[in-house]
Amino acid sequence: MPDYDVLIVGAGVAGSALAHALATAPRPTPLRIAVLERSLDEPDRIVGELMQPGGVNALKKLGLESVLENIDAATVNGYCVYDAAGGKTVKIPYPGGHQGRAFHHGRLIMNLRAAARRAPGVDVIEATVSDLIEDSSSARKVIGVRASVKGKEEKQSFHASLVFVADGCYSNFRNSVLGAGAMKPETKSHFVGAILEDAVLPIPNHGTVALIKGSGPVLMYQISEHDTRILIDIKQPIPADLKAHILAKIAPQLPSSVQLPMQIALEKDRLRRMPNSYLPSTPQGTKKPGVILIGDSWNMRHPLTGGGMTVALNDVVILQSLLASVSDLGDWRKVKPVLNRWYRDRKPLASTVNILSVALYDLFGADAPELEILRTGCFKYFELGGEAVNGPVSILSALAPSPALLTYHFFSVALYSVWVMFTHPRLVSHPDEKPRYAAARVDEYPFLLFKSVRVLYTACVVFGPLLWLEMFAHERPSLTTVLLGGVVALTVWATVLS
Known part of the structure; x- marks a missing residue:
């Protein structure tokens, strides 16, 4: 024995x-x-x-x-976020020359x-x-x-x-x-995976997150000299013909450089699924x-x-x-x-990574109008560069394991999303006019103000329960826990009021 x-x-x-x-x-x-x-x-x-x-x-x-x-293994120097709706990309490099690896x-x-x-x-x-x-x-x-x-x-x-x-x-x-x-475990969706051969990503040696209209996010990263992994987020119910769904709804919205490899992969290989769970x-x-x-x-x-x-x-x-x-x-x-x-x-590290993963998915896999606003605000927040990129990617890469820093940037995104609604030009269309981009008019402000409250409330609903589950749910009610919980509550309340 x-x-x-x-x-x-x-x-x-x-x-x-x-x-x-x-x-x-x-x-x-x-x-x-x-x-x-x-x-x-x-x-x-x-x-x-x-x-x-x-x-x-x-x-x-x-x-x-x-x-x-x-x-x-391939070297990963950061991320590239690709917005299919506008055809724009934003580069998010890892700070301080740090590198990840994919394999x-x-x-x-x-x-x-x-x-x-x-x-x-x-x-x-x-x-x-x-x-x-x-x-x-x-x-x-x-x-x-x-x-x-x-x-x-x-x-x-x-x-x-x-x-x-x-x-x-x-x-x-x-x-x-x-x-x-x-x-x-709570299964939020499934990743459908395939291998793209000799695909060219928008930014070499950077993982790509493609924000797809009407669907969850698509991930792409090179895992060897010739192979690039693609993971397509599919929500319930799973389409009966996944390949047809991806060809019709997903592939046309991907960066042009990966559309042909995607079509070849769908013809050659079987698609495999993996549940995306949170526990x-x-x-x-x-x-x-x-x-x-x-x-x-x-x-x-x-x-x-x-x-x-x-x-x-x-x-x-x-x-x-x-x-x-x-x-x-x-x-x-x-x-x-x-x-x-x-x-x-x-x-500190586990909770930061866990909260970010689920909260970011809720934003990038947006269905509700308020979440779409937050997703747009998040992309434009990254476009600001500087600390608006360095802070979030430091959290994402697990180099800055700080729930407080994550809370700061998450609600900064929420507030910036409101600012974008009021100030950034958006596509407007009328039956008797050509589509054009225009900023919000003054007479729209009351409606946008109401919408802002809904957006901030949605941000709290997404983030608050995750923060509680990860940081406080199983703690004894010590003085430290009570004080931290109070700080979180005040932060959320101040965000809503603002």
């Missing part, structure tokens, strides 16, 4: 990085670690292919920067698994985990897992002092670990001691901003440091405080 200090279920980004991190952290006695993965073949996914500079920095802290080499997901995973194997005391085993094993003297304490090992007929039991579950967005153990009251993190350790969720099994955000791997790797960086001080990983009285500390310490 194999005995380990740590068992890790899942050898994806979080699981593989965690195995390497725990094995290489300085400890008096080296850990014995087993990583159990259902299939050790190279995975083939359409997400998890863009790593923000914050994620690259986390890899460096873990001594894993080499996993980005020899996989034909085929499976190639990165294979490098991470190889790094885990090379770490001292780590076994990587191809096995399908079916059950958590609980201590017979205490029905709550998890002491291992039961798994079907490849090539063996009978299930095998693996015991350990501490179990991590990193089995991804379709986690089989989320509910059993968190209990019946666990929050359920806020919740405190762990009270329902099921001995086991910890990490990665997408515990916390998900919309993949629009490409922040998932960055959050997971930052979680590993924090856990590596905190668990190094725990001499006995089987003593839950020592592990539980570390778990609580991890939950608090990860919030």
Whole structure:
């Protein structure tokens, strides 16, 4: 019967990085670690292919920067936002010369698994985990897992002092670990993915976000020398003929340089779908001691901003440091405080990335008139340049993990959207006149003022619940929490009044 200090279920980004991190952290006695993965073949996914500079920095802290080499990864220097309605683009470079990387997901995973194997005391085993094993003297304490090992007929039991579950967005153990009251993932839409061959993006080495009229956003970024990933946001209900829908409604609105590669990709390849889900993190350790969720099994955000791997790797960086001080990983009285500390310490980065991803999707995937106004205001805010670009992209890239900075820029966009309504020329059309651009007339101001209140209210409705879920929903009502909540409430109220 194999005995380990740590068992890790899942050898994806979080699981593989965690195995390497725990094995290489300085400890008096080296850990014995087993990583159990259902299939050790190279995975083939359409997400998890863009790593923000914050994620690259986390890899460096873990001594894993080499996993980005020899996989034909493309350098990413920032973003380009393309407005299909006006045919305009705005460049959003990463600050300070920072760079991200984009790649085929499976190639990165294979490098991470190889790094885990090379770490001292780590076994990587191809096995399908079916059950958590609980201590017979205490029905709550998890002491291992039961798994079907490849090539063996009978299930095998693996015991350990501490179990991590990193089995991804379709986690089989989320509910059993968190209990019946666990929050359920909210699927906001689906990404439909394809590979464009030798496509030319509007700005080389920049991820492209195309704002499509009548549809959600379209993402494009180069992931190797010849391959460019395209992800098309499709809302429910999914069209019966996706290819026909994309050819008729989406492809004509894309930048001209990618329209032909898009048509060729639709003719040659099958389209693949991935749900875009949001799952806020919740405190762990009270329902099921001995086991910890990490990665997408515990916390998900919309993949629009490409922040998932960055959050997971930052979680590993924090856990590596905190668990190094725990001499006995089987003593839950020592592990539980570390778990609580991890939950608090990860919030600045994780919450900032999570809030931004969902809020930005709500703006870019706008349906309601007020959200369309906010989307237009957001694009024009970026056109201002300077701090209007540097601040948001610092947040997006996880280089400035600050919910306060995110709140400032989000409501700056909301207020600027109102200013745009009053001052910027817009397309007007009358039956007896040719369409023309004109600024709002004075007699329209009362209606625009009413509309402004609705826009600001919509901004609060989008942002406020996300901020509460990520920052305050599971906190004890301490003085700090009350004060922070009051500041947020006053900020939102002042924004509405203004």
